[in-house]
Amino acid sequence: MIWSLQAAPDLTDQQFSQWCKLLEQRAGICLSDQQRIFLQTQVAMRMRELGQDDYSQYYNRLVDGVSGMMEWTVLIDRLVVKETSFFRHKPSFDYARNYLQNKVNNSELKESFDIWSVGCSTGEEPYSLAMIMNDIYGLARIDPYYGITATDISRAALAIARAGVYPQRKVELVDKAVRQRYFEPRENNRFTVKPELKERICFNQGNVLNIKDLPTINLDLIFCQNVLIYFRKWLRHEIMNAFAERLKPGGIIICGLGEVVDWTHPNIDRLSVDEVQAYVRK
Ligand SMILES: C[S@@+](CC[C@H](N)C(=O)[O-])C[C@H]1O[C@@H](n2cnc3c(N)ncnc32)[C@H](O)[C@@H]1O
Incomplete structure (x- = not known):
């Protein structure tokens, strides 16, 4: 045979x-x-x-x-498991939105706002973050720089992310108004993310185990959901320590619920928010 x-x-x-x-x-x-x-x-x-x-x-x-x-x-x-969706685990994205909105309301956005989407898979996570940024900057009529670095170990996933073209079944899960603002219809029931979002995101192949080689420093927000859950506890803690060193003072980490357990760091406080696992740099 x-x-x-x-x-x-x-x-x-x-x-x-x-x-x-x-x-x-x-x-x-x-x-x-x-x-x-x-x-x-x-x-x-x-x-x-x-x-x-x-x-x-x-x-x-x-x-x-x-x-x-x-x-x-x-x-x-x-x-690797590449499962993802736009605004996956909505409470985490709502928290990111409120965090940014408060910064705008308190005129705390002086320089750039820098985000890292860790383990971004096919791009839905960083594009969702870009939609939030765009919404808030647009409403406030401000235009300070913001940028999102999105990394993943899978080159194939990143190729899809860079193209930013998604099937209807993924896009129709997005709130209608948001969908109309940020997607353009293409042939064969597919939708492409608008260029104004694409140009804010830099997709890079990167292994989070080699975090020291990644150009991700001085961040306002690190978003890491459904990535560390596949790692051993000691490794999750090491990576969270490295995340902590990469935050600006006042910057936050949002991770998936249960992404890391029993993690503490001298420069980090756990934020007390329902349904969200988040940390702030003192
Ligand atoms: C389940 S997906 C999560 C995607 C997105 N963060 C979410 O929550 O919807 C996990 C992603 O982590 C990536 N990944 C796994 N191990 C990694 C590593 N060592 N470094 C970087 N990315 C990794 C996988 O390629 C995959 O795209």
Whole structure:
């Protein structure tokens, strides 16, 4: 029987643990035993595309120098969870909106307002933040600089994000007035995000484990939802510490509920808000 018609061979326990270690070392992501079939299927599908049928040979190819790193960028895209939507977890976005509105009301927006969307996937999160910024600046008739850096480990997700074209089923979940303001209809029931939002966002490939190499400093808002939940507790804490160092005084971190547990930092206070997990730099 030819390989393309065969079921994927089972990973041995040793192979499963070797693949899990690689994924954790390179992306921070920790797989459970229940995700074994998922891992096996994704790796086997990629091997099939390459005409390979041996997990160990493919593993060796992945850890071999520059060509291995290039192959890794293809595989990692298949192994991450990229689920996202516009204004996902609305209370977090409402909190960001109120935070910015208060700054405008109190004339505290002197220089730029800088945002980092960490693990931005296909772009819905940073575009939602840009919509909020645009709304508030537009209503206040002010035009100070704001910019959003949006990073993700998956190059394929970033390509979709940069294009900013989304199917109707995603866009119709957005409030109608917002939808009409910020999307333009295209052919085949697709919608594109307006250029005024696109030009505010800089999409970059970036692994949050290499946070020291990322050009994200002096931030007003770090938005990180549904990314650290796949990491071990000690790693989540290390990354939150690094986030804390990248905030301006008074800047905030908004993360997903339960994204990090029991985290404290000498320069950070936890904000007491219902349904939102947020922190402010003293
Ligand atoms: C579930 S999505 C969350 C998207 C968005 N933040 C949201 O809440 O809707 C998780 C994203 O984190 C990215 N990711 C996972 N590990 C990462 C890492 N080590 N560095 C950067 N991004 C990572 C994945 O590629 C994926 O796009």
